[in-house]
Amino acid sequence: MAGKDTYEVVRETEVDAPSAVIHDLIVDFHEWVRWSPWEDLDPDLQRTYSGADRGLGAVYEWSGNRKAGQGRMAITGDEPLEVAVDITFLKPFKASSVATFELTPAGSGTKVTWRMVGQKTLATKVMGIFTSMDKMIGPDFEKGLARLKSTAST
Numbered sequence: 001m002a003g004k005d006t007y008e009v010v011r012e013t014e015v016d017a018p019s020a021v022i023h024d025l026i027v028d029f030h031e032w033v034r035w036s037p038w039e040d041l042d043p044d045l046q047r048t049y050s051g052a053d054r055g056l057g058a059v060y061e062w063s064g065n066r067k068a069g070q071g072r073m074a075i076t077g078d079e080p081l082e083v084a085v086d087i088t089f090l091k092p093f094k095a096s097s098v099a100t101f102e103l104t105p106a107g108s109g110t111k112v113t114w115r116m117v118g119q120k121t122l123a124t125k126v127m128g129i130f131t132s133m134d135k136m137i138g139p140d141f142e143k144g145l146a147r148l149k150s151t152a153s154t
Contacts, residue, residue, distance in 0.1 A: 001072045011143060022110055025152055027078055034151045045064040046055060051074065052075075058074070085098070099115065
């Protein structure tokens with residue numbers, strides 16, 4: 001839960017696919033180009049992959065235009081029904097957060113919950129005067145989950 005000095009953004013959807021299919025799309029950063037809501041912010045986005053090929057220890061770094069910014073993600077938890085990703089944003093502002101993807105069997109498919117929790121920085125506190133992190137990032141999560149649903153269901 002988010003407190004005074006933290007923020008939390010949560011979105012969920014049901015996907016008509018087994019959790020293993022969805023899990024594979026999340027733990028392999030190479031697959032994120034197919035569903036991540038941020039991949040199309042910069043057609044010239046530079047991507048670097050290091051560490052493990054997929055799963056625990058996999059690292060993805062990006063650098064792009066002003067909209068895409070610059071940052072690093074690393075998979076720090078990889079269980080069949082939960083994946084944790086540490087995210088460090090370097091540009092347009094510095095921030096750190098942890099994203100988790102929870103996969104819960106639901107009928108013939110899987111409920112996917114995408115949660116991000118992070119420390120409020122000076123920049124996010126200032127932005128918070130005008131809008132919330134939920135309003136800023138929530139629509140991106142919705143777009144990403146819709147793409148994940150489409151990708152996993154094909």
